[in-house]
Amino acid sequence: MRRSAGDHIMVIEKKIYSLGHQVADILSADILEGNIRGGDRLIEQELQARFGVSRSPLREAFRDLEKKGLVEIVPRRGTFVKLVTRKDIIDHFPVRAALEGLAAALAHRSLTDLERESMKRELAAMEAAVGAGDTGRFHAHHLAYHELFINGSGNPLLIDTLKTLRMQAMWHRFSYQYYQEDLQRSYRVHARILDMLLDPGADLSRLRELVEDHINRAVSNFLHYVEQHETSHIDKTLTRRGETR
Amino acid sequence: MRRSAGDHIMVIEKKIYSLGHQVADILSADILEGNIRGGDRLIEQELQARFGVSRSPLREAFRDLEKKGLVEIVPRRGTFVKLVTRKDIIDHFPVRAALEGLAAALAHRSLTDLERESMKRELAAMEAAVGAGDTGRFHAHHLAYHELFINGSGNPLLIDTLKTLRMQAMWHRFSYQYYQEDLQRSYRVHARILDMLLDPGADLSRLRELVEDHINRAVSNFLHYVEQHETSHIDKTLTRRGETR
DNA sequence: GTCAAGTAAATTGTCGACAATTGTAATTTC
DNA sequence: GAAATTACAATTGTCGACAATTTACTTGAC
DSSP: OOOOTTTTOEEETTEEEOHHHHHHHHHHHHHHHTSSOTTOEEOHHHHHHHHTOOHHHHHHHHHHHHHHTSEEEETTTEEEEOOBOHHHHHHHHHHHHHHHHHHHHHHHHHOOHHHHHHHHHHHHHHHHHHHHTOHHHHHHHHHHHHHHHHHTTOOHHHHHHHHHHHHHOHHHHHHHTTSOOOHHHHHHHHHHHHHHHHOTTOOHHHHHHHHHHHHHHHHHHHHHHHHHSOOTTBOSTGGGSOOOO | OOOOTTTTOEEETTEEEOHHHHHHHHHHHHHHHTSSOTTOEEOHHHHHHHHTOOHHHHHHHHHHHHHTTSEEEETTTEEEEOOBOHHHHHHHHHHHHHHHHHHHHHHHHHOOHHHHHHHHHHHHHHHHHHHHTOHHHHHHHHHHHHHHHHHTTOOHHHHHHHHHHHHHOHHHHHHHTTSOOOHHHHHHHHHHHHHHHHOTTOOHHHHHHHHHHHHHHHHHHHHHHHHHSOOTTBOSTGGGSOOOO
């Protein structure tokens, strides 16, 4: 069967995705779900057979994945799925914390009324989840809560940087939901944060600090979780060595 | 003349650059220097003729430039050089400030003795430049000073994020050197920062704040400069409209 | 048995050509 | 004369093939 250019173009909600983009999406999911392990090499011919596309869109997909921070392209040697080391995890949190702290402070003055209402709803949903002891539900609303004030910061560069950061930290997305945390305590922090966001006279430095500390505090919990569970995309070998620099 | 694959590969210091990479470098410079204006479309056939390469490496170059934030690739429509608006500039500073503040605080404990010495030297060079009234020289050493504590933070993710940020803000690199600033005052701030970096008992929050404020303060100066001078890659049209969100 | 050198296979880099889409200008219709 | 339609040109998306390089394996020397 001969496949001609433009064939297989998928149109979803009036958005056109090139073959390269489609392939990148599938590969992203595969990497995130652990079907493709960290350190694995993405071989063009193999994927060419799998997806039935030529190498041009494949190579574009690789660039896409590289931009997302999921793979590393080494010239003349190939494309490799990134390994996440213990230090990568440790390094991730303070950066994310600093940026989300900033986002919260900016959101304080630029949040719309609608967004403020949405945040109240997400917080209420978090409280309900705590009551029901539903960790998965809690984290879903927790995520929505954070996204609300990030997007509400009104700073597209900041929003985009945080999005990239979250994407690069794929280990985060799949592990976060399952590690145990003091939900009650987490809920109270978010209640305080929202209080400050809604209070016109709030101290912005303290607001930032609150958000920042909340995120930084998660790192130890998270590391503890990672070391106990199997997570295919996190490198356990390097995990043992204390590389502080 | 027929050109075969692998021909024209350039080897610099044992690093191999593909054609795509080389093209991306040249185009980067062109965009930064304003030879290619913001909003311009990069047409493959045109550049193909100019560089004498086929479209495959060209398209890779485009992806490279997109990753650097210099262009935007719109599917089926083309690749366009990014426009920098007044709001882009305003948004850039707080993000950069937050991250550099964090970098300074991290550097406080992870800087090597060698790096501390280098920072002293850069600061001394800045002082000399102030005495000589040499703005260009001042900013060169100012840049080196900042890079020292950023790279000395020991957090590759942070270092990389800041590098990308600086790259995206190409307007910054070419304009910064020429806008007038109170060099004397700037020098004093950097002297205080270095003092704190060298003091084992320094208050890290204050150190962060100092760095952050120093960068944030620059935004008004910079905007003032931009509005007076011609800078080819900054969009003047949108510059006039107050878009706060 | 281990290391070095040479050879073959696998894989990436680049190319030119065709297909599909988008933008533009001429044409038609009201 | 303005708006819609159609035909054409310009441009991007995809393909398959060849060239160059890297990798793996075999062979040979010590």
